[in-house]
Amino acid sequence: MFWKILIVLMISMIPLVELRGAIPVAVGMDLGLPEWLILIIAIIGNILPVPIIYLFARKVLEWGSKRKWKPFKNFCDFCLKKGEKAGAKLLKKAKSGVYFALFLFVAVPIPGTGAWTGTLAASILNLNFKKTIISITAGILVAGLIMLAVSLGLFKIFF
Numbered sequence: 001m002f003w004k005i006l007i008v009l010m011i012s013m014i015p016l017v018e019l020r021g022a023i024p025v026a027v028g029m030d031l032g033l034p035e036w037l038i039l040i041i042a043i044i045g046n047i048l049p050v051p052i053i054y055l056f057a058r059k060v061l062e063w064g065s066k067r068k069w070k071p072f073k074n075f076c077d078f079c080l081k082k083g084e085k086a087g088a089k090l091l092k093k094a095k096s097g098v099y100f101a102l103f104l105f106v107a108v109p110i111p112g113t114g115a116w117t118g119t120l121a122a123s124i125l126n127l128n129f130k131k132t133i134i135s136i137t138a139g140i141l142v143a144g145l146i147m148l149a150v151s152l153g154l155f156k157i158f159f
Contacts, residue, residue: 004031005041012045015116019046019144020109027151035148043144050119050136057123083124091125098127099135106139109146115139 008031012022019042026038033041064076094101106118115136122132 001033004033005037007031008033008038008041009045012042013049016112016114018114018116019043019140020114020147022046023144023147024151027148035152039144039148042147043140046115046140046144047137050115050133051129053116053119054123054129054132057120058126061124080124083121087121087125090121099131102127102132103135103139103142106136107142107146109143109150114143 004026008022008026011017011025012019014021022042022045023038026033026042027035031038058080061076061080064072065080067073067076090101091098102118102122105113105121106115118136118139119132122136
């Protein structure tokens with residue numbers, strides 16, 4: 001059972017895959033784990049990297065933009081400039097609702113959205129750490145419930 005739990009935990013920690021991939025894989029592989037346990041493990045695995053990403057992503061990109069190796073420097077510069085530009089646009093539109101927008105960004109399980117991307121954006125924008133963690137955690141919970149429902153075929157009942 002330990003290895004099955006570890007599989008779900010590790011998949012949910014992979015960037016861009018996160019619990020959006022871990023839950024369907026765990027249900028599809030029929031690991032013999034109860035659905036509630038799959039959901040909890042996937043949520044924990046998805047939440048674990050969030051504070052680390054928030055605290056270090058911007059610092060790593062700033063450090064990388066000062067390196068001499070052109071490809072790495074260019075990549076870091078691109079990420080910072082693109083992130084700051086998109087972030088300024090988002091902050092202008094969202095104003096005080098930026099944390100709700102962050103929650104929705106993470107909660108809607110479509111490719112390219114999720115905890116990793118949302119946390120990276122929050123880090124680049126220097127958003128409040130506590131409010132960011134709360135918004136992203138809430139988004140992860142909703143995304144987890146949606147993915148579990150989809151994986152179990154509950155939407156077939158309604159549609």
